[in-house]
Amino acid sequence: MxxxxxxxxxxxxxxxxxxxxxxxxxxxxxxxxxxxxxxxxxxxxxxxxxxxxxxxxxxxxxxxxxxxxxxxxxxxxxxxxxxxxxxxxxxxxxxxxxxxxxxxxxxxxxxxxxxxxxxxxxxxxxxxxxxxxxxxxxxxxxxxxxxxxxxxxxxxxxxxxxxxxxxxxxxxIPAGRKSRPVLFTACTAVIISSVIYYVPFFSFISGGMSIIISTIISAGLSAFLFPIEDEETLEETELSGKEEMASCKE
Known part of the structure; x- marks a missing residue:
């Protein structure tokens, strides 16, 4: 103990x-x-x-x-x-x-x-x-x-x-250099937050709501553009790739 x-x-x-x-x-x-x-x-x-x-x-x-x-x-x-x-x-x-x-x-x-x-x-x-x-x-x-x-x-x-x-x-930065989704998410959040802060049209949006909006949009776009494949999908992809290579050799 x-x-x-x-x-x-x-x-x-x-x-x-x-x-x-x-x-x-x-x-x-x-x-x-x-x-x-x-x-x-x-x-x-x-x-x-x-x-x-x-x-x-x-x-x-x-x-x-x-x-x-x-x-x-x-x-x-x-x-x-x-x-x-x-x-x-x-x-x-x-x-x-x-x-x-x-x-x-x-x-x-x-x-x-x-x-x-x-x-x-x-x-x-x-x-x-x-x-x-x-x-x-x-x-x-x-x-x-x-x-x-x-x-x-x-x-x-x-x-x-x-x-x-x-x-x-x-x-x-270290994670962004190794992962495109991380870099994309971070850059998108920065852009959205900057637009909300500097564009007069969005002046009614508070600082707290700006964090929420930029987080949801950047994370949502990243999830849509860079979906994580499950193990079954990865196995099917690898199997199809091997079959294509075998057919090319034949």
Whole structure:
């Protein structure tokens, strides 16, 4: 039991360090958006999702509606449902239902990746150990970033806040170089968002709704233009390809 927890804590150290750096930028962004450090801390402690927090703070700063917030968070965080479903297949049979809810609270992209790479079945104590330091790092980074933001000038706050955009660019560019659908989706979202922001005709659309519109359209177009074939379709394609090659040789 103690060994499993220690192993989880050890595996969570790199995630915690990365989360601290990212949440520091979010803390500065919270203050520059007009929210207090306490409010930012509550957001980080209850919402462990960088993209979701980023979009949520944008909606709050733009005085968006509750409906905009709900739709935005649902779309951005929908992937966690799929991750939790996949992770549950590796859970130990001893994990109870209430323990699954506790684990699901802090199931982030990085924690999911480490958990899925774990060689053994996932126990409750291992997952708690894995998630504990990243949660602390995320909240601590937000607090320190918010406090530092209060001591900075507005110009310096804005300049430091660019680090968060840099994080998203660092995530998208490597994936975009390897995958055309990812690059297409990102570029389409940027174009749609820019059109909504700069074209006067769309001035009635709020910042929160702009995120929703650009996300839905870009993701929908990508799904339509670059559909993912199931295993049966891929097998049929490979089989037909082999038959064509055999006929050509004959």
């Amino acid at each position: 103690k060994t499993e927890f220690k192993n989880g804590v050890r595996d969570g150290i790199p995630i915690a360090l990365g989360y601290f750096a990212v949440s520091f930028s979010i803390g500065i962004m919270v203050v520059s958006s007009g929210l207090s450090v306490f409010q930012g801390t509550i957001i980080s402690a209850s919402n462990l999702t960088s993209a979701g927090q980023f979009a949520g703070i944008k909606v709050i700063a733009a005085s968006g509606t509750i409906l905009e917030m709900i739709i935005t968070q649902f779309i951005i965080n929908l992937r966690y449902g799929l991750m939790s479903l996949a992770m549950s297949q590796k859970f130990s049979e001893k994990i109870k239902l209430w323990q699954r809810f506790v684990i699901a609270f802090a199931n982030t992209d990085e924690i999911f990746a480490v958990a899925m790479a774990h060689g053994k079945s996932l126990t409750f104590h291992y997952m708690i150990g894995l998630q504990s330091l990243p949660i602390i790092g995320w909240v601590a980074g937000t607090i320190l970033g918010g406090v530092s933001g209060n001591l900075m000038s507005h110009t310096l706050q804005v300049a430091t806040g660019v680090a968060l955009y840099g994080m998203f660019i660092a995530i998208v």
